[in-house]
Structures are given as structure tokens and as C-alpha cells.
Amino acid sequence: MIQEHEYKKRRNRFLKKLKNNTIAIFSSAKAKTRSNDTQYPYRQDSNFYYLTGFKEDNSYLIFVKKNYKTKSFLFVKKKESQDELWHGKRLGKKEAKKRFSVDKVILSGKFKKLKKELKKKYKIDKNAFKVVAQMRLIKSKAEINLIKKAINITKKAHHGVISFDKTSKYEYELQSEIEYIFKKYGSYSDAYTSIVASGDNANILHYIDNKDILIDGDLILIDAGCEYEYYASDITRVIPVNGKFTQAQKELYNLVLQVNKKIIKMIKPNIKRTKLQQKAEIYLTKGLVKLGILNGNYKKLIKNKQHKKYYPHGIGHWMGLDVHDDAPYKDENDKEIKLQKGMVLTIEPGIYISKDDKTVPKRFRGIGIRIEDDILVTKKSYKNLSSKIVKSIYEIESMGYKYKTSP
Incomplete structure (x- = not known):
């Protein structure tokens, strides 16, 4: 408080x-x-x-x-x-x-x-x-503690739905489980409307209908965070409906996960967000070329913005009293503000491939993946405030509910 x-x-x-x-x-x-x-x-x-x-x-x-x-x-x-x-x-x-x-x-x-x-x-x-x-750019110790509290409650919600029995369930049933856990542990509200996007719905960045049935073999992109005493959390995880990733899902997921980890490791005082964005685009584009989703030289692909088809948004945003905190990205001289101790930002690389995209190998179509963490800039480096929320394939599959499909 x-x-x-x-x-x-x-x-x-x-x-x-x-x-x-x-x-x-x-x-x-x-x-x-x-x-x-x-x-x-x-x-x-x-x-x-x-x-x-x-x-x-x-x-x-x-x-x-x-x-x-x-x-x-x-x-x-x-x-x-x-x-x-x-x-x-x-x-x-x-x-x-x-x-x-x-x-x-x-x-x-x-x-x-x-x-x-x-x-x-x-x-x-x-x-x-x-x-x-x-x-509002620089958070006090008290503010950081409230953000940590919000993230801890959000962790319980994400872990809850990973282990939730998803057999023949609808997206809104996972949303209701998330919101129940938020309130159970002392959060009065979510920080934003939860996104529970299964299958191709994950390729709608702000999908909040949450009305479709969960289909065996699909992934579910869950972007959900609670608010605690007015301070937000913002976490995205992707989990399989049946508890197991397919090989194609693993390949895309691990690409995004590795980019998430690499960009987080770059965070420290005096680095620019645009530098993080540029590196994320390079890593993702190289990965998309390796998987055969994009073809050609990665530098030319980025120059021609062809990667934007699959990664259309930024690497992250400020977070605090608002999930997208109302704090500037440029100073009064229109120069980009560098990261400083006490800032909190999200890191959220992603790949989104429509089921109707015939230019992509069939096994990758209809998959949308985003992995998002909340990061505090420290005196010399960073602290991943959401590091205890599982995100490796092994962790997710180990925690996930394993149901048997009907014979």
C-alpha cells in the first residue's frame, strides 16, 4: 500500500x-x-x-x-x-x-x-x-511491490488454466476461471479484458470475444493480467488444448521463446527500446526464414517490411497504473527516452500466421504465438518480475492437464 x-x-x-x-x-x-x-x-x-x-x-x-x-x-x-x-x-x-x-x-x-x-x-x-x-516513468519501491503483487496473483491464474480440464470447454470458461482466481486472491479487477484466443483466433491481436469451443490439437493464446491497488500486470502465455505441443507448434513456440529470452537479457539502463525492437525483428525474421515461412535475405525482408505480416506490433510498452502506462517514449526534444532504473516495461515478441495464408507451409497455418513478460530495469541490468510464470514447453506440458480424446 x-x-x-x-x-x-x-x-x-x-x-x-x-x-x-x-x-x-x-x-x-x-x-x-x-x-x-x-x-x-x-x-x-x-x-x-x-x-x-x-x-x-x-x-x-x-x-x-x-x-x-x-x-x-x-x-x-x-x-x-x-x-x-x-x-x-x-x-x-x-x-x-x-x-x-x-x-x-x-x-x-x-x-x-x-x-x-x-x-x-x-x-x-x-x-x-x-x-x-x-x-510516472520511474516507479518507487512501493509501486514495484504492488506490481509484484499483481503479477503474483496473475501467476496463479495462468497456472490455474494451464492445469484446468479443457475437454469440450469454451474460451469463456477459461476466462471465467482466470477472473475467479484474480478475485479469490485479492484483485478487484483485471487490468484489461482477458484474451483467451484458441486456434486461428490467436491471430487477432485484440481478440476478446472468447466464445469459441476449444479444439483438440489447437493452441490457446492467453493474454491476461490483474490489477492490484490500481497497478497492472500484463502476461501472455500459449498453451495446448490437449496438454501437448505438436512438432510444428514447438518449432514456432521455441522461436518466439528464444527471442523473448534474448531481448530480456539485453535490458539495462541507457539502452533504447528501438534497439530492442530492431533485435527482435532480426531474430524473428531469421527464424522465419529458417522455418521456410519467409524466403530471402533477412536484411532485405526487414527493409521491405515483409516480416511485419507475421510480427506487426512493438516489442513492448511501459506498464504501471495503466497496463499501457501513460508515460512518454520521447523527451521534450523529441529524442527517444533511454531505459533507466525503476522503469517497468513488457517484452512480448510474437508470430501470427493466418489459417488462410497459402504462402506458408500448411503445418504452420492457424498458429498465433506471443510470449509476454513484465520487466523491471535495475541499477545495472534487469529483473524479470514474471519469471516464476512457466513458459518452457517442458514446464507447460508437465503442468498441463492431459485428457484422453474420445475413441
């Missing part, structure tokens, strides 16, 4: 970066209606939460910097018995004063009036969100 002193430290860091004689305004997320008078489960805006740790809607945070002196105002909704009857307890002004280290706590009903007055005196700092995004 992140304590108030850390949120205060973040606000102070932000205030130092705030331009003189300006104001910055952050708003809580709005409650979203699902239909008529029912709502989706509420999730706080990530930037607002990063600066406050406050989970209620109808809240605002204003920073003021005048003559290099700063003030912070937190607006919270008034406690009302009828509102609390329907929607739950609120902290209220009195308790907010005790909890938050801000200069002043004000009821949300006064927000519009004060905002109007301040806008007459000061300019709104339009750079505010970029400043917070930059701050």
Missing part, C-alpha cells in the same frame, strides 16, 4: 516543475453509466490517483504557483445520507483534512466558482499532464 507521504512527495515534485504564475487542474474520473440507472464499476483517473491516492468521483485537485510560492487544493464531495444510501460511504471534508497533506480541503460544490476566479488571475499550465506522465 502506498502511504500519504509518498503522494505528498509526488505533489511536491510536481509543484517544483509547475511554471510560475500558473495553475494546474486535475479531475477525478466520471462515473460511467452502463444502461439507464446502472453504472460500470468505478475506477479513478490514473493521473488523479497518482497524485492523491483518492478513489472517489466528483473530486478535483488544483495547484497554484504565484511568485514561486505554491498551494494545493483538494475538492471532495459533501457527505449526504441519501447519496451514501445508494452509492456508499464518502470520506467527506472533515476526514479528508485528516488524511491528505494539502493546503486546503474544499467541498466540490465550490469548485467551479474557485476555478473561475483562479482562471482570471493565472494561466492554466497546459503542460501539466506531460509532467505527470514523465514522473
Whole structure:
């Protein structure tokens, strides 16, 4: 759990970066209606939460910097018995004063009036969100611990479905097992909608229908991660429906696995993500040529972007309060930001071959593979935070449920 002193430290860091004689305004997320008078489960805006740790809607945070002196105002909704009857307890002004280290706590009903007055005196700092995004790049010890907790719960979910009896089951049954395990071990929600893509569905990168029956002999690509105290995990594993990989599946899987391992080993401070991307594309393209999926010189194939047909996405992304963390990849001078200690990113090479691709040997058609881990950049190297989630063929087959097909 992140304590108030850390949120205060973040606000102070932000205030130092705030331009003189300006104001910055952050708003809580709005409650979203699902239909008529029912709502989706509420999730706080990530930037607002990063600066406050406050989970209620109808809240605002204003920073003021005048003559290099700063003030912070937190607006919270008034406690009302009828509102609390329907929607739950609120902290209220009195308790907010005790909890938050801000200069002043004000009821949300006064927000519009004060905002109007301040806008007459000061300019709104339009750079505010970029400043917070930059701050979110480097994770504190407390943040890393929450990410580790999320990954540990996600590990239980992935291991659970590897050993799950998949005989005549549907994709959504695996999804429900994953979400059950998330909640069982203390995660309130997933970090994103789980992808449970069997067979050719794995070649749809953001497949979330999860409605098809699992077929003996197919693979299942499972991209699922839980959120713990607002911090995400993001893990992809590929498992066989019947517990055993075919020879063709093994060849493609091991290619992706070796690239995953090689790129992770490259991670250290001062390396660029584009370097990781370039190396991943080289390794994957060489492998695709070796397997007869692509033909020709790997350098020319990459130059002509022919490998993109089978590996269309990036090697990874930042991860933190959001599964795709809202942090920059380039600095204010449009130069790529190098990896630094405390950054967390995913590494996720993949190969996707449509069942309708007649240019590929038949045994490889309809196979989609992605292997994704969550990596922390350390002082001199890296730490694979998801290393305990099995990913070798031997580990997966050993853990997998071995069912007998009907005679």
C-alpha cells in the first residue's frame, strides 16, 4: 500500500516543475453509466490517483504557483445520507483534512466558482499532464511491490488454466476461471479484458470475444493480467488444448521463446527500446526464414517490411497504473527516452500466421504465438518480475492437464 507521504512527495515534485504564475487542474474520473440507472464499476483517473491516492468521483485537485510560492487544493464531495444510501460511504471534508497533506480541503460544490476566479488571475499550465506522465516513468519501491503483487496473483491464474480440464470447454470458461482466481486472491479487477484466443483466433491481436469451443490439437493464446491497488500486470502465455505441443507448434513456440529470452537479457539502463525492437525483428525474421515461412535475405525482408505480416506490433510498452502506462517514449526534444532504473516495461515478441495464408507451409497455418513478460530495469541490468510464470514447453506440458480424446 502506498502511504500519504509518498503522494505528498509526488505533489511536491510536481509543484517544483509547475511554471510560475500558473495553475494546474486535475479531475477525478466520471462515473460511467452502463444502461439507464446502472453504472460500470468505478475506477479513478490514473493521473488523479497518482497524485492523491483518492478513489472517489466528483473530486478535483488544483495547484497554484504565484511568485514561486505554491498551494494545493483538494475538492471532495459533501457527505449526504441519501447519496451514501445508494452509492456508499464518502470520506467527506472533515476526514479528508485528516488524511491528505494539502493546503486546503474544499467541498466540490465550490469548485467551479474557485476555478473561475483562479482562471482570471493565472494561466492554466497546459503542460501539466506531460509532467505527470514523465514522473510516472520511474516507479518507487512501493509501486514495484504492488506490481509484484499483481503479477503474483496473475501467476496463479495462468497456472490455474494451464492445469484446468479443457475437454469440450469454451474460451469463456477459461476466462471465467482466470477472473475467479484474480478475485479469490485479492484483485478487484483485471487490468484489461482477458484474451483467451484458441486456434486461428490467436491471430487477432485484440481478440476478446472468447466464445469459441476449444479444439483438440489447437493452441490457446492467453493474454491476461490483474490489477492490484490500481497497478497492472500484463502476461501472455500459449498453451495446448490437449496438454501437448505438436512438432510444428514447438518449432514456432521455441522461436518466439528464444527471442523473448534474448531481448530480456539485453535490458539495462541507457539502452533504447528501438534497439530492442530492431533485435527482435532480426531474430524473428531469421527464424522465419529458417522455418521456410519467409524466403530471402533477412536484411532485405526487414527493409521491405515483409516480416511485419507475421510480427506487426512493438516489442513492448511501459506498464504501471495503466497496463499501457501513460508515460512518454520521447523527451521534450523529441529524442527517444533511454531505459533507466525503476522503469517497468513488457517484452512480448510474437508470430501470427493466418489459417488462410497459402504462402506458408500448411503445418504452420492457424498458429498465433506471443510470449509476454513484465520487466523491471535495475541499477545495472534487469529483473524479470514474471519469471516464476512457466513458459518452457517442458514446464507447460508437465503442468498441463492431459485428457484422453474420445475413441
